[in-house]
Amino acid sequence: MDGRYIYCITDGGKNISPGKIGIEKAEVYTISFCNLLAVVHNCEAKAYYSEDEDAVINWIITHQQVVDEAWKRFGTVLPITFNTIIKGNTEDVRAWLKQEYESLCKKIRRFRGKAEYGIQVFWDINMIEGILVDRDTGLKGLQREMTSKTDGIAYMYKQKFEKRLKAEIEAEAELCFKKLYNQIKAHVEDIFVEKIKRKEGNTQMLMNLSCLVPKDRRSYVGEEIEKINSTNGLSVRFTGPWPPYSFVELDRI
Amino acid sequence: MKPIRERDVTFIDLVDRVLDKGLVIRADIIISLAGIPLVGINLGAAIAGMETMLRYGIMEEWDKEIRGEAICQK
Numbered sequence: 673m674d675g676r677y678i679y680c681i682t683d684g685g686k687n688i689s690p691g692k693i694g695i696e697k698a699e700v701y702t703i704s705f706c707n708l709l710a711v712v713h714n715c716e717a718k719a720y721y722s723e724d725e726d727a728v729i730n731w732i733i734t735h736q737q738v739v740d741e742a743w744k745r746f747g748t749v750l751p752i753t754f755n756t757i758i759k760g761n762t763e764d765v766r767a768w769l770k771q772e773y774e775s776l777c778k779k780i781r782r783f784r785g786k787a788e789y790g791i792q793v794f795w796d797i798n799m800i801e802g803i804l805v806d807r808d809t810g811l812k813g814l815q816r817e818m819t820s821k822t823d824g825i826a827y828m829y830k831q832k833f834e835k836r837l838k839a840e841i842e843a844e845a846e847l848c849f850k851k852l853y854n855q856i857k858a859h860v861e862d863i864f865v866e867k868i869k870r871k872e873g874n875t876q877m878l879m880n881l882s883c884l885v886p887k888d889r890r891s892y893v894g895e896e897i898e899k900i901n902s903t904n905g906l907s908v909r910f911t912g913p914w915p916p917y918s919f920v921e922l923d924r925i
Numbered sequence: 926m927k928p929i930r931e932r933d934v935t936f937i938d939l940v941d942r943v944l945d946k947g948l949v950i951r952a953d954i955i956i957s958l959a960g961i962p963l964v965g966i967n968l969g970a971a972i973a974g975m976e977t978m979l980r981y982g983i984m985e986e987w988d989k990e991i992r993g994e995a996i997c998q999k
Binding site: 729732751756758759779894897901920 | 926927928929930932935936938939940941942943944945946947948949950952954955956
């Protein structure tokens with residue numbers, strides 16, 4: 673087979689062969705250059721593709737299991753994007769490791785003893801709206817007019833009310849984001865701000881972060897998240913530890 | 926608060942990372958993925974807003990839609 677599927681790069685030094693734990697039960701092994709190891713399996717020189725969603729889900733899960741295995745054994749990994757295949761044989765992979773040696777070693781040094789965590793903060797829109805209306809006399813006035821006037825005029829007030837409320841929610845979101853961001857930033861090494869995911873219902877995502885955290889600071893982050901999670905109207909989804917997927921491509925060394 | 930990593934509740938987070946992120950190898954010996962209609966990438970979009978791991982019904986709808994668009998573009 674003239675392709676090598678790459679899961680991750682690590683600096684274990686000694687080659688390992690963890691067995692048939694790869695995608696489609698492929699035999700996973702390592703290709704070394706000096707201290708660097710590429711965790712791979714042999715495959716055809718073409719990308720994996722399937723119309724069967726279950727199969728794709730399995731591939732994704734298996735990809736991560738192999739990366740996790742290497743992570744567990746060697747402590748630091750540079751995870752590679754799913755479906756990355758080098759055209760060529762073992763020597764071609766080794767030549768690539770040699771060519772990229774300096775930059776790969778630099779990246780590995782950067783991530784030693786660190787892991788990525790996902791922090792998604794949600795807020796209860798109903799509750800926030802209630803707080804904002806209570807706080808703002810202008811909004812309260814509009815709400816009063818809205819309920820006491822006849823249909824046509826009430827509709828006009830309703831529109832005014834909604835417009836003002838929307839602006840206030842946006843301003844509040846920005847304020848809240850800044851506050852939480854600074855609160856989290858104090859405890860992590862690096863932050864990547866992810867896109868917010870919209871969904872139905874009252875609980876809306878306010879903030880979506882990937883954070884790089886040194887092992888010895890993990891408990892502090894957990895404590896900070898706990899504080900946010902116990903704040904009225906806020907809840908947090910805290911995931912990890914992940915290999916540094918969100919940071920390996922960021923050039924901040 | 927302890928972070929979660931259980932597969933059945935963090936599959937979305939895993940997909941977000943494994944498909945869209947990670948080290949990108951820039952070398953001419955790499956098989957290019959550009960333009961390959963990988964179901965996995967559609968999956969990433971399809972499950973992005975989902976609460977639980979696998980709601981196949983929703984995925985099928987998304988997938989049909991996306992594949993439909995891909996066919997239209999050809």
